[in-house]
Amino acid sequence: MKLWKKMLLTMVLVTSAEAEVSSQIQFENRFFFDNYQSNHLFSSISVETEYLKSSNEDRNLFTIKPFYRYDQKDSSRTHFDLREFSLTTANDKMQWRIGRSKVFWGVNESIHLVDVINQTDSLENIDGEDKLGQWMLSPTWYLPKGSVEVFLLPRFEERSFVSTKGRFSGGLNIDDENSMFEKDENHLDYALRWNHQLGDSEMALSFFDGTSRTPDMIISNSGRLTPFYRQAKQVGLEFNTILDNWSWKLESIYKSFDQSINYFATVFGFEYTYYNYDSNGKDLGILLEYLYDSRGNSTVGAMDNLVFVGSRLSFNDVEDSSILGGVLYDISNDNIASFRLEASKRIQDNLKLELEANFFLSTSHVATFNSLRNDDYVELSISYYF
């Protein structure tokens, strides 16, 4: 039947199904060692609610997920985003998704190169893992051992930047109200991804053509630092294979521009896990990844010739405790550029404690960290679920 009819039918079906609502409130506290902002402690609160309706054994799904954060000191960090507002319908040959949603591509831990669909919510955290929603129309065709996904992406989401009143700004006052674009803002971007499973390996090849989610910074006519979004084409490769306790991962991208230097970046590494090493359920994973970027470390956002060495400890206990820690080692300058720690644990059913820390050590050679060198922090967050 015609697609629109299908969508309509889905909506009807879905509205007649049970709705699930769940929410999360997080109270986030960050303690910064350097008080150049005449303050050590920065706090904020966020709320996220999900409204979900599904029918037909999850073949039809309707989701709305608004998100809001209020920051006590940095008003530019206070923001609202509609993370999800989408309708998905599937049968055993293909799937359609329309609306605002999030798509993740990638296999590595230290950096996500191939992930290109959603704009980074850079107000949330510096690890780039939080994303804004993205409007999309996306059909996926199932193949015997994989699938082909096509994405039509209207409406580009600009990146918001923290102000100098907050932290992680690097002292830059970015004029994100007046972003500039290489091509007219309102056009259609598109992306394509083919993925395939071959025995114990999985691979994916992706292609993206549209406005690059990562802006270059230029000085505009007003003399302020302004984001400039170029048109880009990106070809991405993901590869992952499991061999006993080893998980080998590779991501590579080649990004080309009309008026900027094309670049190639790749990350390659493994995770070796000692399962149940103490016979009490704990898993210890060792991660090693090599990062390469043809732009070199003097470009912000590029991670070149770095080695990520990390360790993940999963307790597999009732509280789902886990710790992940790692360093980024700079080969060219023989020093450690940054150290990061993430830990989480649940207390009772509805409360979760999270600890996060990031120290920027010898950062002068890695541009991405250079602006963060005074922002070493420890974060303690508590989330309530209901």
Next chain:
Amino acid sequence: MSKNTFSHRFSRWVVANPLKSIFISVVIFFTAVFGLKFMTVENDFRYWFGQDNPYRIAFEELQNVYTKDDGVQISIANRQGDLFNKKTLGIIQELTTAAWQVPYSTRVDSITNFQYTKATGDDLEVRDLVREEDLAEFKLSEALTLKSILLDEPRLYGRVISKNFKVTAVDIKTYLPGKSPFEAPEVGDYAINLVKGFEKKYPNHEFHLSGLAMMNHSFNEAGMKDMMTLTPLMYIVIVFLMIILFKSIYATIATFVIIVMSVMAGMGFAGWVGIPITPPVAMAPTIILTLAIADSIHIIKSFFDYLNDGSSKVDAVIEALTINLQAVFLTSFTTAIGFLSMNFSDTPPYNDLGNVAAAGVGFAFIFSIFVLPTVLNFFPIKAQKKSKESSFFKKLGGFVYDFHKPVFIVSLGVALGLSIGITKFEINDKFIEYFDESFQFRRDSEYLLKNLTGIYQINYSLGAKGSEGISDPEYLQKLEEFTTWYRTVPGVVHVSSLSDTYKRLNQNMHADIKSEYKLPREMDLASQYLLLYEMSLPYGLDLNNQINVDKSSTRMIITLGDVSTKQILEIASKGEQWLRDNAPNYMHALASSPTVMFSHITERNVKSMVVGLGLAFLLITISLFLAIRDVKYGVISLIPNILPAAVAFGIWGYLKGEADFSIAVVGSMSLGIIVDDTVHFLTKYVSFRKGKNMSTKDALIMTLDRVGPAIFLTTVILVSGFYVLSYSPFKLNAVMGGLTAITIAVALIFDFLLLPATLAWFDQAKENSSMSILKPVITTGLVLAFVSQTVTYSAPTFSEDLVKKGYEVAKFIDERDMGFVNQVSDSEMILRNKHGQTSTRKMKIKILELNEEGKGDKSLVVFNHPRAVKGTAFLSFSKTVKPDDQWIFLPALKRVKRIASNNKSGPFMGSEFAYEDISSQDLAKYSYNYVREESKDGSKVHVFERVPRYKNSGYTKQVVWADEKEWRVHKIEFYDRKSSLLKTLTFSDYKQYKNGKWRPDLQTMINHQTGKSTKLTFLNYKFNQKLKSNDFTSAALKRVR
């Protein structure tokens, strides 16, 4: 071979749907070919250097500061003597004037319009060296005067006029705005016509053309030439070979169609993507052609094998496509990777070639699986008489096996010995020599080199201290020293430097006294002399090509003779070193010029291609491992893949000793091609060894017999194709063609000698496939199960053997539960620690039953509670003895992560259920042993042991209690690695559902050693829902909440 594999289904589909197959191919073909409309040609030599190449950047900066260097040199010689006669000088004047009409010209210099300075009284006279009026009365005295002027003028002597005064050049500088690709050909064509005109008019004089603009013109010519001549030649060779091979016109036509389609689609792709034609890209049709043939040959050969054996044509096509599909895909894939790795080259035309060739390979694959079967079916091809079985390959197999040790050692030794030839390589990137003697440009440039001046140049932009600083005596002093020094360096033919101009001006300003031919002593004087001179220069003949706008730097041009690339680099670095040692900081500079750019090209390419080669090698090796699925064979396969390139390079080193940068790409390109033979060989070999349990010797002989002819033929065709390329007049293409041909030929020898010998030596272990034990057992069980199903209820009879009995009981249980198709249930897991504290998790479980051998059920678990983990999901594909495929979905990131499932013994979500307890309990996962019979409430209960056959289990054994009435499991005891009782699992509250299946509402696991327990309750069972395999994929995982 299962009739239901993807390959088989696909083949049947293609044969059953010829119109659809053709339609798909035609759509793809025409879409691709439409791109030919956008085809362009790139003839600027700068395109050979990436935009971020530092030498290109340095050169372009130089050109921006001074003027552009592109241009044409027209040399003139008098066949009957020297230049100093009225006629010849008149011609030079005429040519000088006519040269201003060359399109895009900005400046013309010759000896006649050289701006000669002379002191006349207190004034400085600046005029053309040879004016019209000077020729009116031109006699011996005038000739001698002219000669002496020229002798003393270093700016001309040895550069614009030869030292023997026999040859001179008119130097035309052009500036191409770059708005259309036809600008360079326009200049070249005009210059050629201009010269032709003069040659006709003045048959006693010789004219030659050279210069960067002519080089660009020749690149253009080289590109087109190859495509026009070599490609058709190749087609003829191919058709000829194919007819000999297949003895069938139709098969030849079929292959021909595929080839033409692939080549055109590949070139169309180039048009779409904006890849311009350059000499390397011009090789693409030949390369695509030879590779497209390989796919077709394998399929057609199998087709004829089946057809001649008695199959119907349709069946033969289906079978041929089925058995070759995966191999052809893999070979196309590896070849494409090899080509794509050329993107690591520093030279854009090679990136382009890699991409076009990879696209062509892709298209060849598509067309050979869609179009070829259809065309074969369509043509009236008949079976042929079976030709006498050639026993050559069988004999070869036997020979290699019997003598495997000596063959191995000798082959390895010869290979290593030949590889040493690599040390004999000398890199030669003198770009003139990229063109062979059939090119006018080459001949003319060599003429110039021999008779007038050097062709290869190096520039230095030497800065002074600030604006107007070039007139500073200190600067001039150093400039002169540098100039003088450079003139002493061997290999340097001429140095053009502003210090000469200043000296001349100083002499002029001192009444032309010879001893005043030296640098002005004061800055004011120097700048004044220069100003005076510049103001007197006519339009178009200013000093902008040597001085920058604010007079803070000058340009020095060093012309080199016929030196090697190595020497060029040395001369350049010597100069740079001299500046560092002797000149102030502001004068330090790097050499730059097209010559420098080309001299570094090999070094840069080799560096970047090593990365590319490494990556290609890695990817290809991984593909090989996956195809062969065995580490040992994968490692063995490395030998015939790595060595041929090394040996080929060694042979080339001994034969020619010289190579250009095209060698950098040969390695990765040929790797993809060489691997194909290894794939065909090893996949067949492994299937004979493992699948048919043949001995090493038999497997080797069989493999060589089956696969040998096809490998041999594809090699012959590939080698012929690349060999044809070696005749290209464009040296880069010729070297690439020749070297690749040798590499592929060597690979064939390795595949026939070294590879079998290695296998014979190292693959002697006899493997007993576990399948071979299980098969009779399973068959017995199946028969018994079938029997038991046909009878509603009758007491089953068991074997006396306890092992068999244990298995049979387990089989009953397993069979009883089969046929539920799929099930969905909600589940609640309550964890209780030894203090009695509980915590709850809620989830939804979906299970899909699979009836394929070696595969268990698929299951999807989504967590609902606690809210903090809501949305986390697990997907698991159970494989009987091999580890399950498992994925986890992390809702916060919306990321699906594949996890290794060696975590069998670890606890699932902190509960007392281990992962191995949760996963599908397939029959083949355990080995069984019957223990005893018990009685409970009047009915029989069977007790048996089972021991995990899969690796990494946390249990040494389990003991199972099951009732005979409904074959339901009631209790399982788990024994840990020390064989002590660890846990007990109890199943209670069994309910029977509409489909006759029994399910327990409650499962309780008690851990005796820790005192903890977990209760698992199941509710809302639903069976046979609308769930298919595609609801259990990682795509579906991302969708569920």
